Amino acid sequence: MDRLKNKIVLITGAAGAVGGAVAQAVRKQGGVAITSDVASQKADHILDVASESDWLRAIADVARKHDRLDGLVNAAGLASLGNIEDTDFAAWRKILSVNLDGTFLGCKHAFALLKRKGGAIVNLSSVLGLVGGQNFVAYNASKGGVRLLTKSIALHGARLDPQVRCNSVHPAFLEGPMVDDMIKKTEHPDGARARLTRDIPLGRFGTAAEVAEMCVYLLSDESRFVTGAEFIIDGGLTAR
Ligand SMILES: NC(=O)c1ccc[n+]([C@@H]2O[C@H](COP(=O)([O-])OP(=O)(O)OC[C@H]3O[C@@H](n4cnc5c(N)ncnc54)[C@H](O)[C@@H]3O)[C@@H](O)[C@H]2O)c1
Incomplete structure (x- = not known):
């Protein structure tokens, strides 16, 4: 029950299935979950992940209250269907701005707080960040981007003292x-x-709770030698 004892973890998209399950799991393991989501949803912080000014405000607030961050879970995301012919540029931009820009901005602006005492970032990608689907052109691109963004951040964080780890999680379809x-x-x-x-x-x-368990492992000290890695949780979908 204390795998995340006293760890302060900021979670985006926390009004959603995965973000909500992560917040619950963090609290169950003795951590402090700081929840955030867009204005229309219920959470501790209003944070549109695609807005840099929202990030600056939220991080300044966390710094004032806690002076550090031990974990960041980028769970905010939008799904979209569409192939290369029927996806217009506005739809493409929207998905990329939330799923990829939002993850970049979160990692970037939380970094200073994460490196104070060392920390762990968990980015929600997808199996669709590993394999393509003809009808997922924007979603594929955004989640594939999250996969390699994660590795670059992991390599940077590994050079620091204290270190910041960064891993991606790749679920298949969840209830x-x-x-x-x-x-x-x-x-x-x-x-x-x-x-x-x-x-x-x-x-x-799969279920959001199963993904949250994986996030707990990646946030905890149990995964202290794990960074830049891809965690697939897909019931065997990509094993074929
Ligand atoms: N549900 C699945 O089957 C599945 C599978 C693979 C990957 N994922 C990924 O896992 C993550 C969580 O998905 P979920 O199942 O919890 O989805 P969800 O729709 O239940 O929750 C997503 C949350 O993100 C929030 N959000 C949307 N735009 C936002 C923005 N601009 N700023 C801040 N918050 C925003 C929504 O308000 C919502 O609360 C997403 O990144 C998703 O792409 C989900």
């Missing part, structure tokens, strides 16, 4: 609103859900 909304937009929602489930060797979608 929750993000996938429900995506499935509703397909031509045959019932068929789409069954097909997606069939593609997963373990025969089901």
